[in-house]
Amino acid sequence: MKKILFALLLAAFVPNVAIAHEFKTPLASGVVAQFDGIIINGQTANEAFSSTKQKMLDSVQAAIDANNASMDEAWNKYNAKYRQERAMANIVSRMNAYGGNNSYNYLPTAGGYIHWLALQGTEEGCFHTSVAALEQHATLFEERVELWFDYINKKQTATFEEDKIINAMTHKYVNEILVPFAKAKEEKILAEAEEQNEKIKDYNCRVVVGTKINTLGAIGSIFGIGTSGASNKLCKDEKKCKLLPIYNNDILELGCACGHPLSDHKFKYKK
Numbered sequence: 001m002k003k004i005l006f007a008l009l010l011a012a013f014v015p016n017v018a019i020a021h022e023f024k025t026p027l028a029s030g031v032v033a034q035f036d037g038i039i040i041n042g043q044t045a046n047e048a049f050s051s052t053k054q055k056m057l058d059s060v061q062a063a064i065d066a067n068n069a070s071m072d073e074a075w076n077k078y079n080a081k082y083r084q085e086r087a088m089a090n091i092v093s094r095m096n097a098y099g100g101n102n103s104y105n106y107l108p109t110a111g112g113y114i115h116w117l118a119l120q121g122t123e124e125g126c127f128h129t130s131v132a133a134l135e136q137h138a139t140l141f142e143e144r145v146e147l148w149f150d151y152i153n154k155k156q157t158a159t160f161e162e163d164k165i166i167n168a169m170t171h172k173y174v175n176e177i178l179v180p181f182a183k184a185k186e187e188k189i190l191a192e193a194e195e196q197n198e199k200i201k202d203y204n205c206r207v208v209v210g211t212k213i214n215t216l217g218a219i220g221s222i223f224g225i226g227t228s229g230a231s232n233k234l235c236k237d238e239k240k241c242k243l244l245p246i247y248n249n250d251i252l253e254l255g256c257a258c259g260h261p262l263s264d265h266k267f268k269y270k271k
Contacts, residue, residue, distance in 0.1 A: 093125035203241035
């Protein structure tokens with residue numbers, strides 16, 4: 001649960017508003033703060049988040065528990081085999097292991113036989129009075145080793161999936177919380193844009209978007225008449241400009257439909 005709380009604090013808000021924008025950098029300066037001052041159903045965005053946080057935590061935890069079911073099953077199988085294998089173990093030595101070995105290999109010793117079991121960085125010497133008992137124990141140990149690595153693999157997968165679950169579910173819940181706040185800001189900016197559009201005669205975006213060919217000029221240049229048949233094609237030639245709400249680095253603001261900064265425009269207003 002501590003991990004979930006920490007992730008929620010870091011995840012902040014990842015809104016998805018009416019114009020279908022998905023924030024790429026939700027923790028960047030100003031992304032969350034842009035909704036300050038907007039009240040929906042008597043709550044700010046932070047207050048709305050706080051009031052639904054427990055519901056979100058419960059849902060996230062339930063999803064994580066379901067994701068961990070395979071790992072838990074693998075752990076239970078390993079523990080069962082561990083108890084069965086340890087019941088046959090008669091450990092006479094223990095040292096650090098620097099590699100694996102074959103637990104079926106053994107050496108005769110006084111009164112019986114010794115084989116070695118290596119797992120998790122430890123090698124154990126184990127004594128048996130008969131080869132049959134030794135081989136039975138070796139089989140249990142090899143099964144234990146296999147189950148151990150199966151558990152480790154499933155644990156790693158579960159941990160990876162857990163991070164994805166936390167991100168996806170917090171994203172879902174926070175989106176639902178902030179949609180009305182983003183929509184309210186969008187409507188406010190849209191009203192401002194419509195008012196400005198009524199006053200503007202020429203948007204005159206000076207950004208170069210390509211090259212246009214003057215056919216007569218191009219033909220003349222072939223015969224040494226004139227200097228060029230090409231010139232810059234400006235955004236204003238495309239006639240796409242109109243003020244409207246846009247996202248600029250995840251900040252919802254007044255912008256132009258062409259996507260170029262307002263600073264690249266020279267507006268001419270109606271008289």
